[in-house]
Amino acid sequence: ILNVEQSPQSLHVQEGDSTNFTCSFPSSNFYALHWYRWETAKSPEALFVMTLNGDEKKKGRISATLNTKEGYSYLYIKGSQPEDSATYLCAVTNTNAGKSTFGDGTTLTVKP
Amino acid sequence: NAGVTQTPKFRILKIGQSMTLQCTQDMNHNYMYWYRQDPGMGLKLIYYSVGAGITDKGEVPNGYNVSRSTTEDFPLRLELAAPSQTSVYFCASKNRYVTGELFFGEGSRLTVL
Numbered sequence: 001i002l003n004v005e006q007s008p009q010s011l012h013v014q015e016g017d018s019t020n021f022t023c024s025f026p027s028s029n030f031y032a033l034h035w036y037r038w039e040t041a042k043s044p045e046a047l048f049v050m051t052l053n054g055d056e057k058k059k060g061r062i063s064a065t066l067n068t069k070e071g072y073s074y075l076y077i078k079g080s081q082p083e084d085s086a087t088y089l090c091a092v093t094n095t096n097a098g099k100s101t102f103g104d105g106t107t108l109t110v111k112p
Numbered sequence: 113n114a115g116v117t118q119t120p121k122f123r124i125l126k127i128g129q130s131m132t133l134q135c136t137q138d139m140n141h142n143y144m145y146w147y148r149q150d151p152g153m154g155l156k157l158i159y160y161s162v163g164a165g166i167t168d169k170g171e172v173p174n175g176y177n178v179s180r181s182t183t184e185d186f187p188l189r190l191e192l193a194a195p196s197q198t199s200v201y202f203c204a205s206k207n208r209y210v211t212g213e214l215f216f217g218e219g220s221r222l223t224v225l
Contacts, residue, residue: 006154032210043202043219046214049211049213089155098142098143098162098206098212099157099160099170101157102147102154102155
C-alpha cells in the first residue's frame with residue numbers, strides 16, 4: 001500500500017491570508033499526482049494533474065508544484081477567500097494500472 | 113451530462129442484511145472505482161476495474177463484492193452488513209490514461225445498525 005501523507009490535517013486562516021499545504025509520497029515508481037478540491041456535501045473535483053519533476057500548475061489564485069525526486073507536492077492558495085473553504089486531497093498514481101492512493105486531506109477554513 | 117450516477121443516496125441497514133450500491137457512468141470510461149470515506153479519513157479504495165469483465169481488490173475489500181459486466185455499470189455488493197461498513201461510499205471513473213482525472217458520483221451514505 002502506497003503511503004501518501006498530507007499536512008497539516010486542518011488549517012484555519014483569515015480572509016486574505018495566503019496558505020500552503022503539503023503532500024508527501026514515496027518517490028519510487030511515480031506516475032502522476034492529482035490535487036482534488038472537496039467541498040462539503042459535494043463530490044471531489046480535480047484541480048491539477050502533474051507528472052514531471054518541477055511541474056508547476058496554476059488556476060486563478062491556486063497553484064501547485066511537484067518534486068518527484070524528494071517525493072512531495074505543495075498546493076498554494078494566494079489571498080484565501082471564504083469560498084476556498086474545502087478539503088484538499090492529493091492522489092498519487094504509482095502504477096500504470098490506473099490505481100491511485102489518496103492522502104487523508106487538508107481541511108481549510110477561511111474566516112471572513 | 114449525467115457523468116457518474118450512484119444510487120441510493122442514503123440507506124440504513126440492519127446487521128446481517130445485504131444490499132447493492134449501483135453505479136453507472138456515461139463517459140465511456142474504462143476504469144471504475146469504489147471508495148469509502150470514514151470520518152476524518154481520506155478515500156480508501158475498495159475495488160476497481162480496468163474494463164468490462166476485469167475487477168481487482170483495493171486496500172479494503174473485505175465484506176464487499178463487485179462485478180463489471182458492461183463498461184457503464186459497476187455495482188458494489190455488501191454481504192452480511194456490519195457496523196464497520198457504516199461509511200460514505202463514492203463511485204468514480206476515469207479514462208485509461210495515467211493522467212486522467214477521477215470523476216466522482218455524489219456519494220451514498222450507508223448506516224448499519
